[in-house]
Every structure is written in structure tokens, then in C-alpha cells.
Amino acid sequence: MSLIRQHNALPKAEIANRTGLSAQAVTVIIKRLEEEELLVRKTPQRGRVGQPLVPFSLNSEGAFGIGLKVGRRSFDLTLIDLNGNVRATLHENFQYPSVTKLLSFLEKGIEALTLGLSDKLRERIMGVGVATPYEIWSWAEEAGAPSNILDEWRDFDFTKGIKSIINLPVYVCNDDTAACSAELSFGNPGHFNDFMYVFIGTFIGGGVVINGSLLTGTRGNAGAIGSLPQPILNKQGQLSSQQLIMQSSLYILEKMLADAGYDGKALWQSSEYWGELGPTLDDWIDKVADGLAYAALCSMAIFDFEAIVIDGAIPVSVREKIIRATAEKISLADTRGLSPCQIVNGTIGGKAQSIGCANLPLLVNFSQDSQNLFN
Template sequence: MLQHSYRYPAPRETVDFVSNGMRQMRGALTPAQDKRIAGLGIAMPFELWNWADTAGAPRDVMDEWRHRDIRADIQAQCDFPVYLQNDATSACGAELVFGQAGAARDFVYFYIGAFAGGGIVLNGRLFGGPTGNAGALGSMPVPGPDGKPTQLIDVASIAMLEKALNARGVEASHLWTSPEDWGEIGPELDDWIASASRALAYAIVAASSIIDFEAAVIDGWMPKA
């Protein structure tokens, strides 16, 4: 597995990472193994240019995503199909196939990563909607710290925890490089868990008022504890 952590996603660097990674990984395969590659999947947030402020990224860099077709850029380098899907929808699909949702055929799924997002499973199948963006739970309105409406992404995202730690002068890159163990973080983690939990509870009730889900699954890039 190859992994690269970054402050914010830039199109050129992302494509370069994939290109170099494919060469490195395919170079370690025999010709027979290489022929067995069935395809390449890209899981990423859609409309990244709308999340510049949340990501703490330069607007001009994030706006480059508006004019790039990363699937086409990578497909041009591949002799096998390249697929693109919303990252939280992909995670929801993985939960459906490999996860612990059990026999539930209808559930709402929340993924807590750099940004909070989610997905929907109906009748035992992943539901992406006509644009592939169904279950974009990060944009669901929830009460903010001051009681005024905000979005789930602005409360429950790990980026919000990182922002709180940086404000105290704490370097927080380990949130991304060590998801199995964050170590001792301090009161900012307790505050974030409390805020995120309230927002998630509100979002679950709101989602369940539309569809009578059997379960709500909460997953994420964070330690089990």
C-alpha cells in the first residue's frame, strides 16, 4: 500500500502521486499478474472547490478542481477502466459489502474523515442517486455551537478537531498519519467528540424522519476508542 498525506488536495500533485504509484506497484508484478488488473477506482469528495475554507486551502488551488477531470487524466495513462465515485459513498459501499451492518437492508451511513460525509443503503443496495451524490450528509443542517443552523461538515469533521488543536499551537498531523492511535490529545478531543455526537444524533433523527432506516452506522478515519 502507498500512502501520501497532504495539507490540502491539489490536482497536479494528486495525479502525479497516482502515476508514480502505478508505475511502482505494476513494476513489482509479473506480466501474468499485471494482466489481471481489472481497473482502478478513485474515491474523492465531489465539488472540492466548495470546501476551500473548510479545508484551510488556497481558493485558487481548490478552484483548479472545477476545471479538471481527474478520471480522464488518469484514464489516459491506463489500459484498464478507471472509475470515479464520491468518497463517502464508496465507504458506504464498503460497509455494505465488508462491514458489520449485519442483516440491515436499509441504513444511513456516516463517515467521519477530514470532512464528514455519508451514504445511503436502500433494499440492500447502495443508493447514489442520479448524480452519485445522494447521502451527502455533510451538508445536512444541524444546530451549531451558538444554536444557529450550520452544516454537519462544520462540526463533525476531523478538520475541525485539527483546527482547534492548531489554535492551541499543537501540531496535529498525526491525526492523518496515525488513525489507529492518536495518543493523548487533551480537552479539544473531548469537546470535539461532544459537539460531533450532538450533531450526529440530530442528523440521524432528521434522516430517519424521511426514511425509516433500520440502523445508523458511524465509521471514520479515527481510533476505535
């Protein structure tokens, strides 16, 4: 199923060739997946010698996943099908997240999310994936939230809270790891097997793909580039460090815009268009590119990635400027001993975290490496 997803549709002969399985084994597996309504037959491919080849693709209605994204400025509930199509979505903005707001959002949202599914299709919901920032309570000052409200998240049990509303398996992971899973499953047009994924949101974060599989890490925090300390010179000319999150995140741009007399809150209204933000935006893009170039060089030295994939809750035009600036800064660095690495666009966009967390139950049930996703 992972192979078919990657190629959209494949005939049995091609599946056998790519997997090394016998034709008989592939036939048995395909038959079972058809019976379970996870695969569908496509139009036969004619024009070759012998019998026409019949491609198989994933059945969109074979399975579904629900995703809950806990953001620092919003909650999202998303329902996707087996092919990653968004069937329904709910969104709620707020100044800062609280447990009380989340439970209220879930109470009214879960039922509304699944109204469009028949009873038969509701039985094919594989679980609820949760994407949440790592240690959300550690960033009260940066999020502009009361520390006592964020402290409530320390002891909150997502599994217990969600199962009190809908009795499904619950899978929790870092928000940007979830976004990375969306890129891996439904994007990745370059078919990269090894890449670092970057998501520019309220706080910047990332994910890691190795050998075509999502790497979550022993404690589920692989790819947390936001916490990467970057060496800087302070005003006294002394060497110190500053985490990447402090210069390459959207909340920094909001502050810069406010200082320049712009309405920084416009950033949270849409990830597709911000309007004219003047030289302040250019200054922020340069800061972001500095941080990303440093993070990319570090990761290239450790993992020898094929690509750095950059996405985020930002307009496409802004993302492309960041990619160009990052690539240029890397080209000016001393890269002796490092293999070349492509700096490319992500393909999912601002909803990557929401789609990614809804994808978690599908990955657990249908991924070739499901045992490595959650410990």
C-alpha cells in the same frame, strides 16, 4: 456472487434455495463462474445424509480493482482482490491537493502498485475507481488551501487523466459513498439491508444502503450528511443554521487542539492512536455526537433505517465514545413515531475510502445492481 460474498461460501443447494433458481440453473451458472476462475470449490461438508455438500467461495485472484482516493490531506492508491484483501497500497501526504501533485503521484504509483501481479493477473484488473470529495473546490477556506489551486479541479477530467497512464475503465464517485461500498461488501457484520453510513474524516460525510444495495443518487451525492444544515441559536438568541461539516469534522478538532496548545497535526499522522488530547477531545466528541444524533433522527424519519453505521479515520476508542454519546443523545430525544434504530461500529476503519474506491470496478462488474451505480 453477491450472495456468496455475503456468506463467504455456499453450496449450490443453498444458493438455489436463497435465489429461487432451479438446481439446474444454479449448476450451469456455477460451472461458468468456475471456468472463468471467479469461484473456487471448498472442502466438502460431510456428516449429512446423501452426497456431501460442496461450498463455493469467491476466488481471490479472480479479479482485481485499483482505487485512487483523492483526499484533502493525502492521496492513496490501493489494489484489492475479489475478496477485498489489500494487495498493495501507496500513500502520500500534503498540505492541500492539487492536480499537478495527483498526476505526478499516478505516474510513479500505478506501475509500482501492480509489480506483484503476474501478466495473467494484471489482465484481471477490472478498472480504476476514484473516490473524491464532492465539489472539492468549494471548501478552500476550511481546507486551508489557495482557492486558485482548488479551482483547477473544476475542469479536471479524471477519466482522461488516468487513461493517459493506464488504459482501464474509470469509475468516479463521492469519497464517502466509496467508503460505504467497502462497508457493504466487506463489512456489515449485522447484515443490515438498510443503513446510513457515516465516515468521520477531514470533513464528515456519508453513504446510503437501501435493500442491500448502494444508493448513489441521481447525481452521485446520496448520503452527503456533511452538508446537512443543523438549526442553532446564535449569540443574539436568533435561530440560524450551520452545516454538519462545520462541527463534526476532523479539521474542527485540529483547530480546537491548536487553540488549546496541542499539536493538531498529530491527527493526520495516524488514525489508530492520537495520544492524550485532554478535555479538548471530549468537547469535540460531544459536538460530533450532537450533529450525528440530529442527522440520524432526520434520516430515520425519512428512510426508516435499521442502523446508523459510524466509521472514520479515527482511533477505535474515539469512535466507540462517539457511538455511545450519539446513542445517548438519540435516547433523550422525542422519537415518537420513529422506529428504533441501532447505532453501530463500522468495520473497515480509516482505509474505508481507499478500499471502497478500489471496490467500485468490482461492484460494476459483479454486483447484482451494477446498472444503478453510475449514470
